Amino acid sequence: MKNLIRGIVLFGAGTILMSATLLAATIYATSTESWSGNSKVGSVLFGGSYVDSEPLLLGFPFVVGVLLFVFGATIIFMQWYKEWLKEADVKLELEKLKAAAPHKS
Numbered sequence: 001m002k003n004l005i006r007g008i009v010l011f012g013a014g015t016i017l018m019s020a021t022l023l024a025a026t027i028y029a030t031s032t033e034s035w036s037g038n039s040k041v042g043s044v045l046f047g048g049s050y051v052d053s054e055p056l057l058l059g060f061p062f063v064v065g066v067l068l069f070v071f072g073a074t075i076i077f078m079q080w081y082k083e084w085l086k087e088a089d090v091k092l093e094l095e096k097l098k099a100a101a102p103h104k105s
Contacts, residue, residue: 004079011072017065021045021058028056 022041029040046059 003075007072007075007079009072010068011076014065014067014069014072017061018069021062021065025056025058025062 022045025041025044029044032040032044044056044058045062047057
């Protein structure tokens with residue numbers, strides 16, 4: 001149960017950090033007129049070269065958010081998988097007991 005709560009907290013923190021970083025990058029990208037790379041948001045996030053403004057360098061918080069998100073999702077999935085295995089083992093044991101019990105006719 002503790003691991004599930006840790007996973008949920010990490011998952012939520014990663015989601016909030018990624019969302020806030022992307023929102024800040026998107027808002028800032030609307031004011032840039034020139035950028036390097038394929039997209040304005042990518043350039044703002046990972047520090048492309050600018051002609052008209054200073055980069056925000058939001059790449060580090062974005063990557064930390066992604067890592068928190070992935071670690072949290074992994075912990076949640078592992079806890080779910082462990083519970084699923086326990087339920088499958090219990091069902092298998094019940095089937096074995098039913099098969100081994102003598103039938104009354």
